[in-house]
Amino acid sequence: MELWQEMIRQSIHSAEDLVKKFNLKQENAERLEVFFQSRINPYYLSLIRYPGDPIWLQCVPDERELEDVDSPDDPLKEDEMSPVPNITHRYPDRVLFLVTAQCGIYCRFCTRKRKVGDSRKISMKYLESAFKYLEQHTEINDVILSGGDPLMLTDAMLEKIIKRLRSMNHIQVIRLGTRMPVVLPQRITESLVNMLKKYHPIFVNTHFNHPREITEESTKAINMLADAGCPIGNQTVLMKGVNDNPEVMKELMKKLISIRVKPYYLYMLDKIKGGEHFKTSIAKGLEIMDKLRGHISGLAVPHFVIDAPGGGGKIPLLPNYVIYHDENKIILRNYKYNLFEYPDISDNIKPIIDNKLYLRKTKNRKSKKTEKVYIGKTRSDN
DSSP states (O other), X not given: OOHHHHHHHTXXXXXXXXXXXXXXXXXXXXXXXXXXXXXXXXXXHHTOXXXXXXXXHHHSOOXXXXXXXXXXXXXXXXXXXXXXXXXXXXETTEEEEEOOSOOSXXXXXXXXXXXXXXXXXXXXXXXXXXXXXXXXXXXXXXXXXXXXXXXXXXXXXXXXXXXXXXXXXXXXXXXXXXXHHHHOGGGOOHHHHHHHHTTOOEEEEEOOOSGGGOOHHHHHHHHHHHHTTOOEXXXXXXXXXXXXXXXXXXXXXXXXXXXXXXXXXXXXXXXXXXXXXXXXXXXXXXXXXXXXXXXXXXXXXXXXXXXXXXXXXXXXXXXXXXXXXXXXXXEEEOTTOOEEEEEOOOOSXXXXXXXXXXXXEEEXXXXXXXEEEEEEOOGGGO
């Protein structure tokens, strides 16, 4: 048995463990165990500094989860977009391929609580039907292995899946959606990365949410993957009490770049059952993005997105940099809130920006010079 597997065995997972370690009431611990099981491995547990800190919030079951009864089990309608078990086909050229129900820890904000941890709902017995679907649909060129966490599989089992995918000529990109470099970096071994090298391009999408998750151990794991030729991107979820602070997010993004991880997405929290206490406002996300763009390297700025409820896919959000746009010009503001005018040309394409301000020339009474003044007037006011 490898070290990482032994650490999984040593994880906190039962109601009794929760009562003993985190002083939860027995009744609530039992209800939480039924609602969504827990798993906190010794490594990730060691990162907790105090009750309620950003690491604690992500992994320790919270009684507030039981108060959220109105949120949906499947907010992104993944199951409705599943033509065969274990496959979600939302976008034309790529699919999500669920290969295991297990994770290194069970994140309390998980969007797939209805399935994760239950091997009956993400079962390996359906792998063959998933492979046949992929073989038949040659428009698919990008497969994201997820679950659960695909790195919970043994190297041998994971290689069987990747090798089968590589036998399909139309599949160009294979992605591993994994949180193991963050929550159990001991899983990244020489044997694993040597296996992955044989099947490039293999991309890794990982999931750091807080700067304190970037440790000596997680940095070593990331370096091993990067040295093996895997491009690595990061997906962060915006959560109250975890990272809803511009300075925390700035530190996280800068640290990610320093260990060769490209910030990819910053997600608004999905409206998932048991997750309402993590929710922040969209305005908070836009404020954070406004403090990133121009203040740190563009390499470190992620796309801020909402994964649209009902299966609409990822929709990007930006702070309002465009002040006005017509067929002759666009008026922009930069990260210092200075305004700039850029000339445009007319090519019979209607500007897609719904103008909120318009430009007016006025005379300054004191200097008697003509000045440009931007005043509020929506298009509906015209």
